[in-house]
Amino acid sequence: MAATSPPPTPALTAERILEATEEVLRRHGPAKATVVDVARALGVSHGSVYRHFRTKAALREAVTKRWLDRTSEQLSGIAAGDRDPEVRLREWLRALFDAKRRKAGADPELFATYMVLAGESGPAVTEHIADLTGQLTAIIADGAGAGVFTVPDPAAAARTVFQATGRFHDPGYAREWVRPEAEDDFGSLVELLVRGLSSP
Known part of the structure; x- marks a missing residue:
């Protein structure tokens, strides 16, 4: 009986490295996770990882961006x-709150890890916030064009809405998201914001 050769090792890609990094971060936390740990999980040398990400900081920045981009992609379709722009605004704010709450509740260890990484990754967080406020601007601008919202500057209104709802998407408030009154508070705030955008 002829010996079968082992299956070929998948090519080392940036995506595979980021997936492995996330698992290493989940196991070891951000303080102890190293590039060597990531390389070991992939069965490659740490030099191979550095060929894709030149520094440990670059790798951590990339994995943070990947995590944040998941939320942005979920919301971009809305x-x-x-x-109707008002319906889209309500759905978008609800989807943002639900996505953040799901991340915090489904994998609290990884969520805590990413809170640390986000604190280190200024550009990734800045880009994420700009993307989200850009999405909000598009919705509000559509509403202003249709006469649904009466705002002279959709970008300024979007920034205001984003900041006003921070309690329901800023990770610093994650502990409050499980409070029984969180749902009612969120609903009341959305109603207030929609009325404010719609008032003459």
Whole structure:
């Protein structure tokens, strides 16, 4: 009987490295996770990892961006839709709150890790906030164009809405998201914001 050769090792890609990094961070936490740990998990040398990410900081920045981008991608479909802007705004704010709450509740250790990484990764967080406020601007601008919202500057209104709802998406408030009154508080705030955007 002829010996079978082992299956070929998948090519080392940036995506594979980021997946492995996330697992290493989950196991070891941000303080102890190293590039050597990531390389070991992939069965490669740490030099191979550095060929894709030149420094440990670059790797941590990339894995943080990947984590944040998941939320942005979930919301972009709502923002780019062609339905009533008020409906889209309500759905977008709800989806943002739900996405953040799900991340915090489903994997609290990894969520805590990413809170540390986000504190280190200024550009990734800044880009994430700019993307989210850009999506909000698009919705509010559509509403202003349709006469649903009466705002002279959709970008300024979007920044205000984003800041006003921070309690329901800023990770620093994660402990409050499980309070029984969180749902009612969120609903009341959204109603207030929508009325404010719509008032003459």
